[in-house]
Amino acid sequence: MQIELLYFEDCPSHEAALARLREVLAEEGVPATVTVITVETEEQAQRLRFTGSPTILINGYDIDPPPSDAMYVLTCRAYHLPDGRISPLPSAEMIRSALRRATRT
Amino acid sequence: MAKLNLGDKAVPFSLLGVDDQAYAFDDYADLIRVVIFSCNHCPYVRAWEDRMIRIQADYADRGIRFLVINANDAVKYTNDSFPRMQERAREKSFNFPYLYDETQEVARAYGAERTPEVFLFDQQGILRYHGTIDDNYDDPAAVRRHYLREALDAVLVGSLPPTAETQPVGCTIKWK
Numbered sequence: 001m002q003i004e005l006l007y008f009e010d011c012p013s014h015e016a017a018l019a020r021l022r023e024v025l026a027e028e029g030v031p032a033t034v035t036v037i038t039v040e041t042e043e044q045a046q047r048l049r050f051t052g053s054p055t056i057l058i059n060g061y062d063i064d065p066p067p068s069d070a071m072y073v074l075t076c077r078a079y080h081l082p083d084g085r086i087s088p089l090p091s092a093e094m095i096r097s098a099l100r101r102a103t104r105t
Numbered sequence: 106m107a108k109l110n111l112g113d114k115a116v117p118f119s120l121l122g123v124d125d126q127a128y129a130f131d132d133y134a135d136l137i138r139v140v141i142f143s144c145n146h147c148p149y150v151r152a153w154e155d156r157m158i159r160i161q162a163d164y165a166d167r168g169i170r171f172l173v174i175n176a177n178d179a180v181k182y183t184n185d186s187f188p189r190m191q192e193r194a195r196e197k198s199f200n201f202p203y204l205y206d207e208t209q210e211v212a213r214a215y216g217a218e219r220t221p222e223v224f225l226f227d228q229q230g231i232l233r234y235h236g237t238i239d240d241n242y243d244d245p246a247a248v249r250r251h252y253l254r255e256a257l258d259a260v261l262v263g264s265l266p267p268t269a270e271t272q273p274v275g276c277t278i279k280w281k
Contacts, residue, residue, distance in 0.1 A: 010276065085245075
């Protein structure tokens with residue numbers, strides 16, 4: 001399984017996101033290596049189709065697919081949580097669901 | 106960039122609010138003033154926004170006034186434009202003036218770097234707390250240190266905050 005975490009340095013939640021990702025991987029017993037990629041330029045954001053930091057891709061698929069009109073820019077990403085809150089961090093449940101979907105396919 | 110330090114006097118300003126009225130720092134002389142650099146698009150702001158509204162509501166009748174300022178470059182970040190600020194203020198029923206620092210002069214004078222970033226001034230306009238709102242942007246239920254509330258409670262009784270400075274956590278201000 002290929003797992004990537006893309007981040008933009010200005011957004012401080014990437015370390016917490018990586019820790020949360022590793023925690024879920026351990027809980028799910030998935031021995032995956034996480035590739036961490038720093039996105040530093042607008043050109044790189046375009047090329048990587050980066051819609052904000054942090055972004056987690058599992059086998060190339062975003063754990064929380066952005067809308068089709070999302071811009072590829074150096075920005076911090078907002079995750080919409082089930083209780084209506086917005087967080088700069090994906091929830092553990094969001095990561096877990098994406099991981100289980102990927103292991104089924 | 107200039108930077109305010111604890112114990113410094115506030116840099117006065119007058120900025121346009123989303124209701125098309127001008128608001129000046131000195132309009133609220135003798136009150137405790139909480140200047141927060143904020144914006145529309147940043148998820149850290151969004152995460153803390155309801156808490157900002159709640160704190161202003163909880164302390165409104167105790168002589169505390171929030172002044173919330175967006176200084177982001179709206180050309181690069183169109184969600185931070187003045188019309189979008191007006192929309193956001195309406196959507197969230199902001200209970201504080203939401204001000205537009207179009208020239209970014211106020212943000213530079215304060216040395217602000219992040220959104221949200223808090224500067225708390227006592228009744229004499231002296232900076233008594235600088236930093237973040239609390240210690241958990243992700244989960245309001247998991248907050249252990251309510252830095253801004255603790256600072257407000259201290260300043261209200263004429264004391265210094267137990268923690269006077271914390272690291273602001275959020276998006277960087279988008280400079281022109």
